[in-house]
Amino acid sequence: MVPEYETVIGLEVHVELKTNSKIFCNSTTAFGGEPNTHVCPVCLGLPGVLPVINKKALEYTIRTALALNCEIAGFSKFDRKNYYYPDMPKNYQISQYDLPIAPKGHLNIELDGNIRRIGITRVHLEEDTGKLVHPGTITTSPYSLVDYNRAGVPLMEIVSEPDLRSPEEAKAYLEKLKAIILYIGVSDCKMEEGSLRCDANVSVRVQGKEEYGTKTEIKNMNSFKSLQRALAYEVERQIEVLGNKGRIIQETRAWDESKGITLSMRSKEEAHDYRYFPEPDLVPLVIDRKWVEEIRASLPELPDERKTRYQRDYGLSAYDAARLSAEFEMADFFEACVKSYPQPKIVSNWINGDLSRLLNLHNINIVACPLTPQQLGALLKLIEKGTISGKIAKTVFEEMFNKGKDPEQIIQEKGLVQISDEDALVKIVDEIITQNQKVVADYRAGKDRALAFLVGQVMKATRGKANPELVNRLLKEKMQ
Amino acid sequence: MDIMTEKEAQKQVITTSQVEHVALLARLELKEAKKDIYVNQLNDILAYMQMLNELDTENVTPTAHVLPLCNVFRQDEVGQHIPVEKVLANAPEKEEQFFKVPRIV
Structure with a gap:
């Protein structure tokens, strides 16, 4: 019998903090820039310089750790991680080893309505490395070119427990982590610019077994999609190896996006022995409890809290509430709209429906949404007042989205005001009844569908502008 | 790291292969003849450091930095x-x- 395997995944996430200056010197953290122009003697590791920690970077790390329910260490220090790779000019990276800023936290993920708590092992702070550029491809290039602009940008490492049980859960975890970090404003989390990066430890074990299988570390996953694909591939690969009575080798593997496979990098990491030792150039941190509480008090409402509030106070479904709260800008838009039109369910339907559809269609982020929450609120008020029908409103909404105009203006310009004038409608209703005697007979014989057809005819005749409720009432009266 | 007992520590000696490993990590190219010299020198240094193990450090907190600053x-x-x-x-x-x-790479 083929055994059932259980997937075990832990993620190591690196996040660049949104400070103005680097972690240990006052060079800028601005992305891009001509090579080697955002550097100074400290981040170039020139002899005789002294690093001094940026207080904001520490604050942002504590802020993140609190949002992830971590403990905050009373005493913490930095360590040197020694290695020979030219991405750091010093041949070591200042990182944290045994006393990270924040151990032991968790976050909750939700998949198919099930909530799971994923443990967070630690949150620590380190310096980012420089970038290697290869003329041609990385494997055929005869040499490497180094740009140290990124070296020394504050980098936060968030390590999860091996609590994730599928590639989907891993993706949900990373999405949640990103949402929280964006909510608390400590990083812009742009995977395409490398300010959010993710490595994964993957293993499989026979279902029911307690002992973990041998793990591999997967690198080079540059999007949520590639994370999920790479993990799915790696899990399959390991199960196949074990199924053929093979053995998993503990190694680092790189995800190859174009080929859709992971490849061993093992030959390249010979002699990994980082020889960590306490960084003598930096004094330790004794983290002030009062400061920690101040940071805690300044945390905004987080995604889960917002979602719960939307369900509780606004009666939204879990699905709608989750969609609205996933990005804080979307949630802010929603709340601003509810302020101008206090019918949360209707607002939620419009935002999760038509607005999201148009945003996706034009690939626009809610931040750049061409219409304001107040404009959407105004449109919804016009529907409620009966000025326009719900159907016409969809047309008006598209026009608002494309032109950024107020709904009133569009309705005026296009002559879309709903016909709620009974006298005007009676004429049309009479005409339709005369033209459709057979359908009228059907209606009188008890066929309900016949009414819908007649309403449709009136709507057609008025190019959608007739007030549907009024048309319904008039038709029924006339056919009695 | 486990704390070694005094006996274990005394038995601990640097071997030629350890010298080669450290040299590789430091990207140093060692001449064959020099390796023995380093083995001996490093063992002498370790033996000297063993003296510190004679101190009672039971109630001393580990030092992360030599300066009384944070x-x-x-x-x-x-x-x-x-x-x-x-x-x-x-x-x-x-x-x-x-x-x-x-x-x-």
Whole structure:
């Protein structure tokens, strides 16, 4: 019998903090820039310089750790991680080893309505490395070119427990982590610019077994999609190896996006022995409890809290509430709209429906949404007042989205005001009844569908502008 | 790291292969003849350090730093960068505005 395997995944996430200056010197953290122009003697590791920690970077790390329910260490220090790779000019990276800023936290993920708590092992702070550029491809290039602009940008490492049980859960975890970090404003989390990066430890074990299988570390996953694909591939690969009575080798593997496979990098990491030792150039941190509480008090409402509030106070479904709260800008838009039109369910339907559809269609982020929450609120008020029908409103909404105009203006310009004038409608209703005697007979014989057809005819005749409720009432009266 | 008992520590000696390993990590090329010298010298240093194990450190907190200081911070302000000619002035090799190094991976 083929055994059932259980997937075990832990993620190591690196996040660049949104400070103005680097972690240990006052060079800028601005992305891009001509090579080697955002550097100074400290981040170039020139002899005789002294690093001094940026207080904001520490604050942002504590802020993140609190949002992830971590403990905050009373005493913490930095360590040197020694290695020979030219991405750091010093041949070591200042990182944290045994006393990270924040151990032991968790976050909750939700998949198919099930909530799971994923443990967070630690949150620590380190310096980012420089970038290697290869003329041609990385494997055929005869040499490497180094740009140290990124070296020394504050980098936060968030390590999860091996609590994730599928590639989907891993993706949900990373999405949640990103949402929280964006909510608390400590990083812009742009995977395409490398300010959010993710490595994964993957293993499989026979279902029911307690002992973990041998793990591999997967690198080079540059999007949520590639994370999920790479993990799915790696899990399959390991199960196949074990199924053929093979053995998993503990190694680092790189995800190859174009080929859709992971490849061993093992030959390249010979002699990994980082020889960590306490960084003598930096004094330790004794983290002030009062400061920690101040940071805690300044945390905004987080995604889960917002979602719960939307369900509780606004009666939204879990699905709608989750969609609205996933990005804080979307949630802010929603709340601003509810302020101008206090019918949360209707607002939620419009935002999760038509607005999201148009945003996706034009690939626009809610931040750049061409219409304001107040404009959407105004449109919804016009529907409620009966000025326009719900159907016409969809047309008006598209026009608002494309032109950024107020709904009133569009309705005026296009002559879309709903016909709620009974006298005007009676004429049309009479005409339709005369033209459709057979359908009228059907209606009188008890066929309900016949009414819908007649309403449709009136709507057609008025190019959608007739007030549907009024048309319904008039038709029924006339056919009695 | 486990704390070694005194006996274990005394048995601990540096071998030629450890010297080779450390030399590799430090990217040092050692002549065969020198290896024995380093083995002996490193063992002497370790033996000397063993004296510290005679001290009773039961009630001493591990030292992370020799200075009685903590929490030295700087504010998050951007300062001056150095001109790229100066940045690359000591580069053994360069290309355009990059440091040029042997390919590692």
